[in-house]
Amino acid sequence: MTEHSAAINAEEAQAEWRRLVETALKGRSFESLVSQTADGIAIQPLYDKAEPSRRALPRRTGPWRVVEIVDHPDTAAALAAVLEARNGGAGGISLALRGSISARGFGLPSDHLAAILEQIDLTRLPLRLDLPPGFAREMFAIIHRLLARHPGGGAGIDLDLGLDPIGDFARSGREEALIPSADLGRHVAGLKALGLDSPILRADGRVHHEAGASEAEELAAVLATALSHLRALESAGLELEVARQRLGFLLVADADQFLATAKFRALRLLWAEIEAACGLAPRSVRLDAETAWRMTSRRDPWVNLLRNTMAAAAAAFGGADAVAVLPHTAPLGLADPFARRTARNIQIILRDESQLWRVADPAGGAGGIEALTDELCDKAWTLFQEIEASGGMAAMLKTGAWQVRVAATRARREKAIATRTQPLVGTSVFPLLDETAVAVLAPAPPEPSPEEASELAMRPHRLAEPFERLRDRADRFRQRTGREPTIFLAAIGRPADFTARANFAAALLAAGGIRLVGEAGHDDAEAVVAGFAASGADGACLCASDADYASGTLATDVARALREKGCGLLLAVAPPKVHQEHLGAASLDELLHAGLDAVALLSRLHERIGVGS
Template sequence: MSSAAPSDLPYLDAFPAPSREAWRSAVDKVLKGADFEKKLVGRSADGLRIEPLYPAATGPRALRATPGRWHVAARLDHPDPAEANALALAELEGGADSLTISFAGAAAARGYGLVADDVAALDRALDGVMLDLIQLRLDPAPQGRVNALLLAALVEKRGLDPASLDISFGFDPLGVLSTIGSIAAPWSEVGRRLAAAIASLKGRGFSGPFVTVDTRPAHEAGASEAQELAVMLASAVAYLRALEAQGMALEQARDAIAFTLVADTDEFLTIAKLRAARLLWARVEQACGLAPRSVPIHVETGWRSLTRRDPFVNLLRGTVAAFSAGVGGADSLTVLPFTAALGLADGFARRVARNTQLVLLEEAQLWRVADPAAGAGGFEALTQGLCERSWACFQEIEASAGETGRGLVAALASGQVQRDLARSRSAAEKAVATRRSPITGTSEFPNLNESHVEVLPVAPAARTQRTPAADASLDPADIIAAFVAGGDRSQGLIASADALSIEPLPSLRLAEPFEALRDKAQAAATPPTVFLATLGPLADFTARAGFARNLFAAGGLAASGGDSHASDGATDLDALVGAFRESGARLACLCGSDSAYAEEGAAAAEALTNAGATVWLAGRPAESEAALNQAGVVSFIFAGCDAVETLTRAQAAASA
């Protein structure tokens, strides 16, 4: 009798274990000579191979410090404190257990953000919020030091024990430098102020984390996964150096840091990125002579993947990103409302964003398995690949040095980071423009009759300009005391001196070029249209007519026509031209089979041209191209063409 443990799936023992060679042999039969690499092997933006099949694998575990549920984070970003409070209370009553305060001026506020220039206003925004029962986060912002000290003053005014609170104070001067292009003092002075603020807050009993390494600016500027992780490491190391230079013990400096990363719509790469982030940070800790400790990682769904057109598709994007963040090991998560690209989200959009997480937590139970991707060959390979690429990018940044400093500060000042991200951004934009990276509802399957969605009728935040009243040498404790006594924001502001300036990183969404085309078409006095001039019977032109209709709609051009004009095995050109004239369009696009183009394309193009049409053609009929051009076809549309450039010309032709 065998002593081997019984199989969990004993029926599998009846079948021989499949080998990779047998699988590859079966695949080759299906491919019928096609290139395996081109058909089945993908590449990430960093050039990582994405295989169709992986064996089981092992790798270092990427575990959170505290297993269990992640925090469901909601945004407090309405400019008016009373309105912000009402929204915040609804979020907390609806299941959120974390609030992210995004003050006016924060990049993540997208032009909105809480306007609170004194403790009284901040108190109104957080009225009824029991700070000792939730997690509280501050979004990095240009006046982040003042925002943090205002919050500390509110805690003192309410008589709360700072040690009992879970607050992330959001200091990120490098993130601010990246987004607005300047900080108010040289890096060495910024480091001194940062260390002084942290020491003052710790002295009052706050445990932090105090510094937020925020990769959202890099992501929105086009960073690949490896580049985002490299900027994360370089930023964190810059803070370690700055704090250590001010006399802070390296272990304390490490414990002051938390990360904010982005969850995008690529499930596999997002999961691998979050796992890689923990492993890479552990390597930095080891290089510093520290025993690795799991760092808090907050995750926000990607701004750059959101669309203004057909925004309900953003619900799917947010769900994929939230799932990936949960599986990847986020400690807290913000799902951007599906209307975020259109304006400040209302209660409904916020509720849907919150419930996306609650369904994943309560119904899918994603939190019950620690690092569920561990052991899966695909995830382990991508995680390791990202670790290697990210470390190489990180070393390139670290090699930078100049008058402004070393590492990330010098790389930003010299423009090295901006150039590297611009190359990745250009590649991503090209993939979107050619629709190799399709955007559902925008570049693919656009809906010209999409329904209206509601956002709050709120104007962008306007903050009163205040004259700095603080001296650079003023103790942060004195600023907090001034705030408690009723002083306003100016009491903590310090005038700029020898400001450090760089070229700021752009914040872009991938859908913007197509949205601009749709906006232009919608604003036209006469909306542009195109007539689909079909050749032959229905079965011959349906595929290309559908392709053309879909492409033109992505640029806001409604397509008319598309009916069959076949008669006795040929196209009735008189009927075709008549239908074109009735349509009122100026642009006509021939749609048919290659054989129809060869037999009837030239005659149809000539007839339509004589009727006043600008004639295009769907497809690339190589052998007939010269004859078609001579007959009047001026442009061709096909899979892989630059859709943005093509649609720009189409709008011009349709309006000529």
């Protein structure tokens, strides 16, 4: 077969596929299958096989490193956790100091860092530090003393110091977190003289991701930060070849597997462009991954295990050199040994049992991921150039322009979360009202109020928080009154006709901690009213098929009878068009339908029921 005839056959096959798809859509447009990322990149339902248009640089030649985060505030307990992690299969430790981005209200006190470093064999266990803003001077002094006493200095030690002054400024909003180039260069040169070849400066995407950044925004911020670090070291007198070896990168991996994989691949390609523009021969970079804090949920936290598995696999497919998985209980508090072991074992199963590391670039040639990689590169590069034109990352943060941009992206995503067009399993869809509490060593401390933070600070958030606040209110109502808020299912007709809508209503109400009670369908208003009276519910919800709503006056009769029986809160499950045509006389308080703002609706229901704030 010639190339020409093969191309014709491929076009005919795709045309036939398109025809079959349009038939299956039953009147919906083909474009309804196309989704959009936060950066406006179209996700097509089908891609052709692709030859990699931009080859990723050589990456790790063996398995990625399994990293465990140790954030216990007690030094002895932290050391025990390090030992347990190492014996349990971790190949590296991320040590979180109090006030660092991964400490989440816990973390080792900064003045204990020297003591714990003295008790860890750094030649046998790679260590990554997560530092609080403003701790650079003390950290450099501690590491200088440590290496000066260590036989051979820094030779043979893998110690990633994780210093990101620009990221610290973004987190705190305080310019004093920035470090003068001369001081930075002096410290880096001093550590190099002691033989430390590990990364010292980090371009960290977590602060941007947790504040709401899109994939392209996170990439652009990391690139601009890394370039600022490179310039600072060069201006302090270090050669570029030496300076780039002191840089490390950290990106966030979330549960959108294809997009996360494309993001990691894009980072290597984009940084290679920058290195080439600096007159350097591109070489592989140190690229770490951490699963997303933003995607975790406090409700039904077992779903976090699934999210973390997808995220860890995405980072591995994208070529991360090391991956840290957050414990599934992290949003609830300090993880216990079981949660930390589970986080560790997710990676061990993916790496050692599933052998995901065996293929150097698993996504290479996959049309969808190659296309996403290229489009992310284009979007991120354009945004990176905008940052550079504004004077660099620090300059853009000082004006607040970057914070405004990321906040706009966050607001668009929050709208999608509220309307459940971006569903959160276990939180906004398929919520579990009767969940069992999970164990933590200590509950999460209250988050600082916005008034305590600088106006320029990029505040972290989790996607599930609006629904979690609703559930918390419902829990307090139950504790205060001894009962849970309930709505009675005023179902009309046969179960086959109303069950789908009843399930929709039950899940929607449960997302706010409200239980839908009652199951049977009814054929007359008296039976519905009797069921409502016996339930003691706070309101009722009409539920029927479009045909039953349209046939006769039963729905409006039921509504009128419920009102007469004292029902002060009346809902219905129906499309807006059906409500307009057939339920106008029912005098409903709320209409439940796909696409509504669930957070706003549930907040109004809480107010009507008396759940409180």
